[in-house]
Amino acid sequence: MSVSVQTVPGGNFLVEESSPKELFTPDELSEEHRMIMDTARRFMLDEVMPKAEQLEKCDLELLVKLLKKSGELGLLGAEIPEEYGGMGLDLLSSMLISEEIGRLASWSVSVGGHAGIGTYPVLYFGNEEQRKKWLPLLATGELISSYGLTEPHSGSDALAARTKAELSEDGQHYILNGSKMWITNAGFADLMMVFAKVDGTQFSCFIVDTKSPGFTLGAEEKKLGLKGSSTRGVTLENVKVPRENLVGEVGKGHKIALNVLNIGRFKLGAWCISGSKFALNDAIKYAKERTQFGKHLAEFGALQEKFGQMVTLIWVGESMNYRTAGLIEKALTSVDKKDSQAVLRGIEEYAAECAILKVWGSEALDYVVDECVQIFGGYGYSQEYPAERPYRDSRINRIFEGTNEINRLTITGTLLKRTMSGRLNLMDALVEVQKELEGGVSPAPGTGPLAREKTLVQASKSGALLCAGVAINAIGMDSPEEKHQEALMRISDLVMEVFAQESAWLRCQKLIDSRGEDKVQMQIDITRTYVNDSVDKVRRIGRNLLATVSEGEALEESLEQLDRLLKHTPINTVRTRRRIAERVLEAGRYQV
């Protein structure tokens, strides 16, 4: 893996201190980035949102018309190099587009099914001929694509696919037989990236023309949400696929599937956080209009607490998304963008971070849409009001692009693999924590308004490392995952909290350094609120993990060490959340 020297290795946040200066934040967006965001926003507000109601009735003709229109504006080909008809923009640009399209989940999942997972196999793994042939048509939306990985019997266990591909006698075609399930855009897609096993064993990827004889669609799924998107099953019966439509090498389809999902997770994090903002804005508007007991709902402390928490989660999630985007862009600075494999390696370096964004973001969104329904009260349960649709639409985010369970295992698994290969210095970090506990050198305390938070972030990191270390010692670094899933999931929960806390602290500290403490009081409140609560969460998860993997005196000793590390006097988060809520309620929308 040749990531440039200045690059921060993936997972490094767990073992080293980062500097606020190194952090990428929304403040650093270039003019070009703001312009692409603006184009996406205008398209959503002018073209998509006015037709949202019609789209939600599963008007697929309208959906396709709009997809093609957004393709004409370049919004479907942001990541495709210019020589193949795209805009040749960076991954950050496509994250920004994802933020804007998150206004309507049915729309964003349809765009993602085409421009993301439906295009990436050709973009990153296609040969020159395939890229020249297909990418210009995909960039403009002239052809709409889809991604056929899941099957009735294989979802998370994607490599257990039963769809088969056999080379024809004349060697000119692969003959595909099998079935796919839950395929986004299937109702209208011209192409499908189909995963099938050559000779029943070698997992491979093919570009399939959906008009091929033998390619038949199931009925539209009757889904909980995403009602404006098309999701159908597919049967392939002796479908002839030209040999040249094999993507990459025979037997290397797993690389395609895994990498495609990895980028998808990165973008899903952005959707989830922006989706949270849009849902919150509707709730703010409602709470300012509706009165009960002679007061606006917005005046009740119980609801202000919810607003304060929603804003906190959104800001922290945004901090993690931009931090990761910055890490990836930095890793790709010295990479020739035409070298798709080098680009992929740069992104893959942050596989753990991408999985964190997906899991943390989708769970934050679920919290937000749930509280939005609550703020709307009975009206939240009505289709006539705006809280109901996001509530239904949100739920899928914990299931697709790898379920949150699978992603949690990915987070811990990736970090452990890196430790074993020597790319992540987890062992030295564990030794430092032990030294700290034995009265050695503690991390340098912070200064300024976030001094306490800096100390708590460091303490959380040490606490997480302590618990992870005890767990890894007990279960072994390379032991079979199935036996210790609960422990591995808890490690990933600790890791996520550390990443979230530190991202918030770094961003806030950077803002204090650049704008001055007076100008960023709200961000300080948010950071204090999140870190305060998260330290307690780390303690709770950590205690649970320790009790899972140890007992007796050893357990007592580690519990005592964890308590020592994480001891803190709580701040008044009722007050901080109220102040945060007052600011957004006054602004009438999420504005930090």
Ligand SMILES: Cc1cc2nc3c(=O)[nH]c(=O)nc-3n(C[C@H](O)[C@H](O)[C@H](O)COP(=O)(O)OP(=O)(O)OC[C@H]3O[C@@H](n4cnc5c(N)ncnc54)[C@H](O)[C@@H]3O)c2cc1C
């Ligand atoms: C609206 C929608 C759109 C979709 N779009 C697409 C698409 O465009 N293309 C595509 O290919 N697929 C698509 N999918 C499929 C989606 O990716 C799968 O549903 C998902 O991967 C989960 O697979 P599954 O449904 O078979 O669940 P399963 O894999 O059966 O999982 C069921 C439960 O078991 C858990 N589980 C499974 N294995 C493990 C394990 N090893 N350890 C711990 N827990 C485990 C899971 O986390 C989950 O909670 C879509 C699905 C939906 C609902």
